[in-house]
Amino acid sequence: MLSGAQGRHMSERSGAPGAGQTGGGVAAMGARWQGRIALALLLMPALLWLGALIVLPHVDLGILSFRERVGPRQYVSSLAQYRTFFSEPLYWNVFVRTAWMSVVSTVLTLLLAFPIAWIIAKLARGRSGAVLFIVCLIPFWVSETVRTLGWMILLRESGVLPAIFVKLGITAVPVELLYRDATILVGLVYTSMLFMLVPLVSSLETLDDSLIEAAYDLGAGGPAILRTIVIPHAAPGITAGCIIVFMLTLGNYLTPTLLGGKNSQWFTEQIYTQFITRFNWEQGAALGFLLLALSTALVIAGLRLAGQSFGDVMRRT
Numbered sequence: 001m002l003s004g005a006q007g008r009h010m011s012e013r014s015g016a017p018g019a020g021q022t023g024g025g026v027a028a029m030g031a032r033w034q035g036r037i038a039l040a041l042l043l044m045p046a047l048l049w050l051g052a053l054i055v056l057p058h059v060d061l062g063i064l065s066f067r068e069r070v071g072p073r074q075y076v077s078s079l080a081q082y083r084t085f086f087s088e089p090l091y092w093n094v095f096v097r098t099a100w101m102s103v104v105s106t107v108l109t110l111l112l113a114f115p116i117a118w119i120i121a122k123l124a125r126g127r128s129g130a131v132l133f134i135v136c137l138i139p140f141w142v143s144e145t146v147r148t149l150g151w152m153i154l155l156r157e158s159g160v161l162p163a164i165f166v167k168l169g170i171t172a173v174p175v176e177l178l179y180r181d182a183t184i185l186v187g188l189v190y191t192s193m194l195f196m197l198v199p200l201v202s203s204l205e206t207l208d209d210s211l212i213e214a215a216y217d218l219g220a221g222g223p224a225i226l227r228t229i230v231i232p233h234a235a236p237g238i239t240a241g242c243i244i245v246f247m248l249t250l251g252n253y254l255t256p257t258l259l260g261g262k263n264s265q266w267f268t269e270q271i272y273t274q275f276i277t278r279f280n281w282e283q284g285a286a287l288g289f290l291l292l293a294l295s296t297a298l299v300i301a302g303l304r305l306a307g308q309s310f311g312d313v314m315r316r317t
Contacts, residue, residue, distance in 0.1 A: 064281055065288075066079065094265045095291075097267075106192075114200060151183075155183060157178075179261040187255040188249050196241035199241040239306045242302060251291070
């Protein structure tokens with residue numbers, strides 16, 4: 001009898017660990033499922049927003065761009081809208097002009113923002129860096145419309161800047177400074193400066209000052225340090241800033257239209273005309289997708305030239 005009781009006791013003890021492991025596995029699986037459900041619930045608003053406001057409208061516009069109206073409420077599948085773009089010199093010339101002006105604006109923004117970012121990240125001490133950053137941020141507390149109208153008040157023939165030129169004797173009479181390519185570039189650079197500044201500051205703040213000091217100790221000059229240490233380290237921030245600024249500039253409508261007037265010849269104005277003025281949604285959708293293709297192609301080309309990958313750039317900035 002004792003031996004039987006001892007056997008039952010030993011078998012119960014030997015079975016206990018297996019039952020504990022099974023229970024622990026079920027609990028771990030339940031915790032994983034709970035985490036996945038919580039993550040799905042957190043992502044659902046963003047996914048719904050992306051799907052309803054970005055994906056579905058793009059799909060609908062894509063369908064519109066590949067059809068042609070042949071009668072009242074009668075449509076057929078066609079590439080006529082894209083053929084119109086390539087056969088019409090106005091569309092093609094404005095397309096190339098918009099791309100070129102956007103590239104120039106992006107380069108100018110980078111050249112102006114880099115020294116400011118360097119001062120904020122490396123030269124400013126204490127609260128002065130934060131103060132400088134806030135000073136750069138203040139103009140963006142108002143809408144783009146207000147900022148652009150402010151430039152119009154400064155640059156128009158009866159505005160502030162032409163009056164100053166007359167008082168200083170630079171010009172005999174007030175001159176009209178609006179409706180020029182240079183004016184459009186000034187407005188575009190001013191509008192997108194902050195979007196270049198933020199990634200640059202983030203990249204430069206992680207640069208170890210000891211590397212620059214060691215380079216100076218070894219006899220390297222400022223240009224050599226900039227070329228071999230600073231720019232390679234800040235490359236992800238430069239790339240991210242250029243991508244953001246270029247895409248914002250390429251798709252900008254308000255600033256080129258107000259500062260350039262009828263002579264702005266910006267591609268988004270052509271898209272607006274097709275949708276709103278002519279009610280030719282098929283042609284407007286085709287032009288919109290061509291602009292999207294242009295921005296995507298130039299961003300990919302820029303990443304290749306910089307030797308960066310999009311995921312690495314976004315991760316490091």
